[in-house]
Amino acid sequence: MNKKTLLLKKYLKDKKTYHLPTCHDPLSAKLIQSKGFKISFIGGFALSSASLGFPDASLITQKELVDATRKICSHTKLPIIVDADTGFGGLANVYRTVKDLEDAGASALVLEDQVFPKRCALTEHVKLLNLKEAKERVKTAINAAKENKNILVVARTDALTAGSLDEAIKRALHFKKLGADCIFITGINSIKHLNMINKKIKNIPLMLNITQNVKFTLKDVSKNKFKFALFSQQILNGYIDSTKQTLDLIKKNTIPKYKNKASDTLNLLDFKKYIKIEKGNK
Numbered sequence: 001m002n003k004k005t006l007l008l009k010k011y012l013k014d015k016k017t018y019h020l021p022t023c024h025d026p027l028s029a030k031l032i033q034s035k036g037f038k039i040s041f042i043g044g045f046a047l048s049s050a051s052l053g054f055p056d057a058s059l060i061t062q063k064e065l066v067d068a069t070r071k072i073c074s075h076t077k078l079p080i081i082v083d084a085d086t087g088f089g090g091l092a093n094v095y096r097t098v099k100d101l102e103d104a105g106a107s108a109l110v111l112e113d114q115v116f117p118k119r120c121a122l123t124e125h126v127k128l129l130n131l132k133e134a135k136e137r138v139k140t141a142i143n144a145a146k147e148n149k150n151i152l153v154v155a156r157t158d159a160l161t162a163g164s165l166d167e168a169i170k171r172a173l174h175f176k177k178l179g180a181d182c183i184f185i186t187g188i189n190s191i192k193h194l195n196m197i198n199k200k201i202k203n204i205p206l207m208l209n210i211t212q213n214v215k216f217t218l219k220d221v222s223k224n225k226f227k228f229a230l231f232s233q234q235i236l237n238g239y240i241d242s243t244k245q246t247l248d249l250i251k252k253n254t255i256p257k258y259k260n261k262a263s264d265t266l267n268l269l270d271f272k273k274y275i276k277i278e279k280g281n282k
Contacts, residue, residue: 008079026075058117073105098144108152155180161187198224
């Protein structure tokens with residue numbers, strides 16, 4: 001098992017709750033690392049939006065995800081969990097997605113139980129696979145991951161988003177039994193959801209998504225023993241907000257001024273290292 005995956009596995013076994021900011025390119029990954037976070041996440045919504053200009057509607061291809069993962073993983077020391085959507089097709093596609101993301105440097109991937117093509121879980125267009133097919137998809141991913149043991153599997157269910165907490169818990173327990181390393185339940189937005197899931201699902205790390213509409217605090221997340229609090233939209237939203245503000249200033253004939261300078265960006269990207277190499281390390 002490689003060092004990053006070993007580190008992620010160590011985090012899975014401790015009693016801490018980790019905040020997972022979502023990156024969409026090497027620069028955002030470096031910023032996450034620079035702020036002392038332990039793990040990062042490549043989100044399908046963020047990657048598709050920021051890097052490709054498409055909505056989160058299964059428009060990103062498997063190759064585009066793998067190529068982006070390889071670039072991002074090569075620029076950060078943090079373990080990276082990758083949103084692999086539905087695995088990009090049938091069971092053979094799921095197998096290939098696991099192997100390709102493993103080769104690209106991902107420490108874990110998230111595989112969901114929506115039908116292919118999937119739709120953003122923040123919309124009203126979510127459609128679930130039946131349980132039998134969902135279990136086959138997750139089992140295929142777990143078996144693929146076990147071959148080299150360099151990547152972990154986070155099994156995700158969108159059943160709560162589709163309207164049923166009982167179904168979400170039922171599916172989570174099935175995925176746990178199959179051997180998933182972590183369970184991700186989308187659509188959690190109340191303390192009642194947190195309490196019920198914590199009560200029903202034991203002895204496996206849990207992940208949830210933090211949106212602007214949740215009716216609980218991050219202390220509630222930790223209290224209910226969730227391992228990962230995923231911030232899937234916040235960096236992307238901040239990027240869009242700040243870009244709009246900059247454009248508005250320029251449009252008003254105002255020179256934008258920010259705390260971050262060009263020299264700060266160069267330092268973040270290790271500019272001096274490449275100058276030294278260019279000079280032959282003299």
